[in-house]
Amino acid sequence: MTQDINEPTQRSKTENIKQFATKIGFADCKVTRASNRPKSEKFYADWISQNNHGEMSYLVKHAPLKTNPKQILPNAKSIILTTLNYYQPRINQGNNGQIARYANGRDYHKVFKKKLTELDKKLNDLFPNAQTRFFADSGPLLERDYATNANLGYIGKNTMLITPKYGSWVLIGEIIIDQELEYDSFNQLEHGVCGTCTRCISVCPTKALKSDYTIDAKLCISYLTIENKGPIPIELRPLMGDWVFGCDLCQEICPHNFRQKPSTEPNFNQAIAGSQIDLQEILSMQTEEQFVARFAGSPIMRAKLRGLQRNACVVAGNLKRKDLLPILTQLQQSEDILIAEHADWAVQEIQKITN
Ligand code: B12
16 A cells, blocks of 8 residues: 555654644754663662662652653653753842742743643644653653653763753653654764763762762752751751752853753743742741742742741851841741751851851
8 A cells, every 4th residue: 555645754743743842932852762761770770779869759669660651651652852941040139048940930840731731732633542641850751861862962960961052951841652753862972071071060069969970869959958858967058058949050060051041931931939039038937828829830839838948047047147036036936846946057057157
């Protein structure tokens, strides 16, 4: 049987998908074979067995799925990987808490969900009855590896996916589909290399980055301020500086990030938390309702009021914010022992210079 010349071929369908993805605001879109197992399968297992994941137990639970899309979609054939540029110039005034750039505006999970839903509809037009599953971040796939397989970028010593157009200031989302597409493959020549550069390793105050492209997540300021729900280890507190939610130091120092371009995605520009946060405002919040009213729709919600206040105490102590002593003294009496203890630590840090 001869193929109908009007029937779009795999190549033109793939091209159509990529064009549509960039039209709806993705920075890039590439495709890898679902059966193309990431090279880091063993690396991931070792990373977990060495307890680099700390208390992120979902990473252990996800281990069998991380490199096995067929366990997510049984007839998985292709993974369509997309990136979104989220870079924002930092507007910091005065001595306050810093927020990582990815968390300045609207939660990227929501932004991806909307865009991936649109892309998914497009896929359904091109392949009626196709089965798909999509994720961004919260899914159980080793996203950076699949993104590398699809040639979206390469992994740097800061463990970030570094892209030719936007450096590492991109987030990743993907759609798994049970259809064959035209595939991209990793081409080192299209990317930079880290070479002998170790700036990210040196800049990390908590020494979370190792020289073998690995991170000890338990030491990463991002983990300490977001994923960690308990006390922040005392010896790490002074090293957190003014980071109250996440950290960008290992990206800011990266020479590949000269490629940064402000994101045109309105949801990222619409600052909910902004790049800097008023510590007095955070420390004075009394109810979860106040917290939700201020941060609804923002990634900050993940820390909850309790986590954010804990972090704000540490930053207040590090910045020696004498003006915050009255509110910190009140928090020393908190019924929540986590808050009381962190407030206590901050008061002692501030009094070290004021006495
Ligand atoms: C758990 C997690 C964290 C943890 C652990 C981070 C880590 N490096 O593993 C913590 C809380 C610390 C964290 C922090 C951040 N995260 Co995070 N995180 C994740 C999550 C959910 C899983 C990552 C994971 O499985 N880690 C385990 C390690 C072993 O796997 P991996 O890092 O993905 O990939 C490794 C292997 O592929 C291997 N590898 C690949 N090639 C090679 C080559 C060689 C030679 C070697 C040896 C290894 C190797 O090295 C990679 C890096 O370790 C992913 C989303 C996802 N579903 O994948 C987001 C994700 C990695 N995070 C992301 C972001 C944005 C961040 C922060 C920048 C947020 C912030 N500003 O605070 C920081 C960056 C800190 C850093 N330098 O990694 C983005 C990264 C985008 C990008 N451009 O790379 C992701 C992909 C989310 C998304 N969908 O966009 N994160």
